[in-house]
Amino acid sequence: MNGITIGTLARSAGVGVETVRYYQRRGLLPESAGRKGAFRVYGDAELARLRSIRRAQTLGFSLDEIADLLALDHERDRENARALARSKIASVEERIRQLEDVRSALQELVDCCGHTEAPAPCPILRALGGEPRESESDSNPASTRPTLRKQPASTARAG
Amino acid sequence: MNGITIGTLARSAGVGVETVRYYQRRGLLPESAGRKGAFRVYGDAELARLRSIRRAQTLGFSLDEIADLLALDHERDRENARALARSKIASVEERIRQLEDVRSALQELVDCCGHTEAPAPCPILRALGGEPRESESDSNPASTRPTLRKQPASTARAG
DNA sequence: CTAGACTCTGTACTCAAGTACGGAGTCAAC
DNA sequence: GTTGACTCCGTACTTGAGTACAGAGTCTAG
Numbered sequence: 001m002n003g004i005t006i007g008t009l010a011r012s013a014g015v016g017v018e019t020v021r022y023y024q025r026r027g028l029l030p031e032s033a034g035r036k037g038a039f040r041v042y043g044d045a046e047l048a049r050l051r052s053i054r055r056a057q058t059l060g061f062s063l064d065e066i067a068d069l070l071a072l073d074h075e076r077d078r079e080n081a082r083a084l085a086r087s088k089i090a091s092v093e094e095r096i097r098q099l100e101d102v103r104s105a106l107q108e109l110v111d112c113c114g115h116t117e118a119p120a121p122c123p124i125l126r127a128l129g130g131e132p133r134e135s136e137s138d139s140n141p142a143s144t145r146p147t148l149r150k151q152p153a154s155t156a157r158a159g
Numbered sequence: 160m161n162g163i164t165i166g167t168l169a170r171s172a173g174v175g176v177e178t179v180r181y182y183q184r185r186g187l188l189p190e191s192a193g194r195k196g197a198f199r200v201y202g203d204a205e206l207a208r209l210r211s212i213r214r215a216q217t218l219g220f221s222l223d224e225i226a227d228l229l230a231l232d233h234e235r236d237r238e239n240a241r242a243l244a245r246s247k248i249a250s251v252e253e254r255i256r257q258l259e260d261v262r263s264a265l266q267e268l269v270d271c272c273g274h275t276e277a278p279a280p281c282p283i284l285r286a287l288g289g290e291p292r293e294s295e296s297d298s299n300p301a302s303t304r305p306t307l308r309k310q311p312a313s314t315a316r317a318g
Numbered sequence: 319c320t321a322g323a324c325t326c327t328g329t330a331c332t333c334a335a336g337t338a339c340g341g342a343g344t345c346a347a348c
Numbered sequence: 349g350t351t352g353a354c355t356c357c358g359t360a361c362t363t364g365a366g367t368a369c370a371g372a373g374t375c376t377a378g
Contacts, residue, residue, distance in 0.1 A: 006324090102251055177338075197355075
């Protein structure tokens with residue numbers, strides 16, 4: 001698998017040729033020094049890296065984050081690398097917590113939909129909104145809803 | 160908080176006016192029937208809905224998914240609503256599992272970085288790639304690489 | 319030697335989720 | 349009765365992660 005051209009590399013990693021080039025433009029993948037005639041050739045290193053990128057992506061990392069992660073690999077500064085990795089762990093854990101919250105909100109919804117057939121109980125709005133609001137059509141403020149902490153304004157745009 | 164105009168509504172939910180309008184265009188938020196003179200006015204219902212949208216977003220739902228979720232609220236067809244909610248739960252759980260994987264991969268990385276100071280052990284590539292590769296500049300083709308399964312082309316694009 | 323597959327380079331397009339902006343109209347306060 | 353903030357409506361731009369395509373060059377098999 002050494003000395004392959006871009007098409008084979010792409011196919012081996014299950015991506016398109018354009019995607020490989022895109023990663024190269026973004027600096028995630030080296031452009032490959034070696035050439036066989038006019039065509040660039042790649043090897044196991046590039047294939048491995050390409051697969052790593054895809055895997056990291058499926059795990060929810062942005063390409064910028066992946067660039068950071070891959071850079072750790074070349075970091076001589078282990079201290080720094082550890083710190084970066086730890087902060088990634090923290091953000092991953094935060095995300096997990098949030099998802100667990102929504103899971104239980106949804107579960108509640110399913111449960112409550114399950115045992116009532118009344119016309120308007122169990123609003124998703126409440127499950128998602130979390131905050132006990134009196135109005136709407138609700139005059140009972142004594143809800144058991146766990147107060148949810150303020151969400152940061154910069155939502156899905158993790159820098 | 161009833162009878163507010165769009166600017167106040169937006170500010171109360173921590174979003175921009177343009178975002179409110181965008182949600183209206185997308186049909187996530189009603190355009191508000193009431194008018195006070197030339198300006199549309201909104202109330203608690205809209206504010207609650209807007210907040211729900213934002214919260215759902217921070218939890219990783221796309222606007223399309225949120226539209227589905229909010230629609231459940233108006234569904235008379237509880238059966239269908241439950242099914243939809245359950246499928247969301249499944250996808251949320253899948254996402255959680257993936258994130259837990261990456262967390263332990265990162266943790267391993269931190270640990271291994273922690274107790275060695277050697278120049279090139281513990282490559283992130285391996286942690287991310289998962290597959291144990293022997294080397295980068297490797298001339299040994301007898302690798303344990305399992306024939307690679309096709310990566311779903313639609314990675315982060317959870318439809 | 320030629321057909322067909324592949325590569326190279328560059329630009330342009332897509333899609334989601336907004337954000338920005340321009341030119342009007344309107345409202346409330348002074 | 350005018351100023352200044354706000355609203356309305358429409359269109360255009362942005363960012364992230366690609367995808368598509370055009371027009372050239374190149375490689376390989378027959």
